[in-house]
Amino acid sequence: MPTPMKVRDFREIERAWQQAWDKAGVFTAERDDNRPKYYVLEMFPYPSGKIHMGHVRNYTMGDVIARYRMACGYNVLHPMGWDAFGMPAENAAMENGIHPGAWTRRNIEDMRNQLKPLGLSIDWSREFATCDPEYYGQQQAMFIEMLEMGLVCRKSALVNWDPVDMTVLANEQVVDGKGWRSGAEVERRTLTQWFFRISEFSEELLAAIDGLDGWPEKVRLMQRNWIGKSRGLEIDFDIVAGAGKQKSIKVYTTRPDTLHGANFVAISADHPLAGVLAESSAEIAAYLDECRRTAVSEAALEAIEKTGIDTGLKVRHPLLPDEALPVWIANFILHDYGTGAIFGCPAHDQRDLDFSRKYGLPVIDVFVAPESCKVVEDIAFVPPKNVKVRYLRRVAGEEIQTGEEAVNAAIDRCERAGLGRGVVRYRLRDWGISRQRYWGCPIPAVHCEACGTVPEKKENLPVVLPQDVSFEQPGNPLDRHAEWKSVPCPKCGRPAERETETMDTFVDSSWYFARFTAPHAKTPTSMEDAEYWMNVDQYIGGVEHAILHLLYSRFFARAMNIIGHLPKKAIEPFDAMFTQGMVTHEIYMTRDAKGRPLHHFPDEVEFSDDGAMLKSTGEPVEVIPSAKMAKSKKNVINPLDLIDRFGADTARWYIISDSPPERDVEWTNAGVEAASKHLQRMQRMAAEFADDQRSGDEAADAALLAATHRTISEVTSGIDRFAFNKSVAELYKLVNFIARSEAGGESKRDAFRVVARLMAPITPHLAEEIWSMLGCNGFVADAGWPEANPDLLQDELVTMPIQVNGKRRSEIQVPRGTAGDEIKRLVLEDAAVARYLAGSQPRKLIVVPERIVNVVF
């Protein structure tokens, strides 16, 4: 037995190879017009201060893709940055008195230090944070350019108002209709705010989804539904008597075929008419007050009990001039959708039915199932639009027709009669970007008494956030900062006031991918670099961003093209999208003296047979089932311990092998040790093979070669289709095969060199180590991707299962390419088949070549 080769500790290995990569600059991305590029991007993190398993998972996946593409010969761009503005920094300021900027900078520092040991193939020279004035200054420049191009507007919008803290609350800060700090009942308020005119792009954003072949179908579907294109009828209901100047109520409906079933008209509490009516009715005014005490989120609005008030006003039914319908104000009508007014058709809408039953309004059936005369009682009859129904009262068209046909017929008729017009509407609303907060990108505008609201001059950019702010009072510190606010008007030069609103942090994340292509440019992008690096070839991130972030980015890329910062080809910036599942964890909660929830980190909680309790106080802890890891819920876990104990390769191998990437993963400790053992075993094997001079028998050598090539093929296809867990399984299989193989030393070394190359994207440090142990020069990272020889992929013999009446009863082995007739003959000779047939003749014999045989009798 020769002396075994020295096997190094993972700490030594990981440190050594990370230094070697750094020194060689293997991951620095440089434009090279002679090489094909590949841009891999994972959604950049919010710098919460601690990386969690979701980050490890997300960035390892991206790293697997980046290293794999690098091995395949691409010039890879794989950058990293920080989504650094946002509320948690202000919350920390309020809780601990630390400045949001200082808190954020420290967190970035900490998180970078936590990410680096993972050995990611990131070009750190491109790193930036969205709170860098160099970044948000460019964002301000684009805001001004977008304003000039008519892509920005100001209009009123509803916000959650906390009357005690005198501040605007995010939806997340509203808990059960109350402010999370003050506990006061939240009110709706109207403010004039800045908007991006994304709704102008509704049709374009919708149509372009068809071209996003590299996106998951579910994300495309979610985006389509979000944009929500509908065709319907806009029709006026004339007011019969007395409502001041207003003569009619404009209603939008996608079901004009049910007009004859209308029994009331309802308007939103924010409808102008509601305000007019409230002036002369204390009752209505009181009801509107009540409606105002609701949070603004649609989910909250849908969850509350549906109520309404009869205004006493009547409108004429547009098709039945003799019929008058009552006008109600109802709390479930969305002000922002359609015209903010609807007609109720209780027979064919459950909500209208519930409302009508509650307030004793009549129910009029419009259609029934073709073969039925069953009328509506407590369940509204709402068949899919493409199903034929029989109309009892029809606006137009055949007696029996689909809802779709009837809708079109009704629109046609109403248009011809001059009663209304067919319109296409979108659910997508303009993007409100105003935030009444400090820690965000200042909106570069100035309010001047003489000139109105005007953009800041470009030469005055960036409009930098002031440092000297305090968070002891609620509200926006920028509002209280007299010195910062006071500026000369960019237009007339007279004293004026700076805009104190900052931008939604979604703006920051809507173009960072473009900035990575030229992170130090003096303009938002450099066209040459954007031309080369765009688009992102593979974007990876959480499914929770499937709608808003991706839609805003798609809009922003179009806007950047219009204002000249992105080429036309980049208006769909992400060629391929992969939505990874979330890392979930239980949530631990106690309540404070006032009964408000307090969340705790998992490492603050201790478990015993009596349940969970706080380590510090022994206070019992309520365990809430697993949900997405979120900073606000504190259900996050620290992966650093794992890396300290087992090393980055083990952490990476485990997180990649444990679950399919698109599925949620519940973090557990099980399996990590196994991953570590496997990697150690591979090291021992490499040491053993390094000087193994034995020659093996030919059959074993050939079998090992074939197994190796099958593995190349499987691992490659696994990575290509984001089935990393499958790739890992195949690597396990091959390593087990090698361990048991009687092949010779050289064959085993060859096989193991392939294994090193195949595992390099997942466990890069160990792969380098094994590569060098087996006497190879240079980096495995530069060694290229192995190619499978197709001749070695297929077995000579094929096993075909035999089913009898659809149940597996036997199997035969036949040489590949055996004719169907020959297979049939062999099947009928099979003992098990003969036993089941018991002498009778099969009715049918189905042979699927190289797959299966089914005997039917």
Next chain:
RNA sequence: GCCCGAGUGGCGGAAUUGGUAGACGCAGGGGACUCAAAAUCCCCCGACGAUGAGUCGUGCGAGUUCGAGUCUCGCCUCGGGCACCA
């Protein structure tokens, strides 16, 4: 409430186009080595049945098909999003 997903052994999961359900890993059981333990190596491992024959089995209920984890319809449970969390 509305939109989108997911559900397979004790556990994580595999089954690429409708064609052997349970690859691979974990946990568990048995054995080898050892004075012993750890480490390592070998074998078993869906349920019922006896270890056999066989029967059942992919959240539940129907359906299409020679054949369904996979397709269709109706449910249940869990998760995500719902425009100011990121």
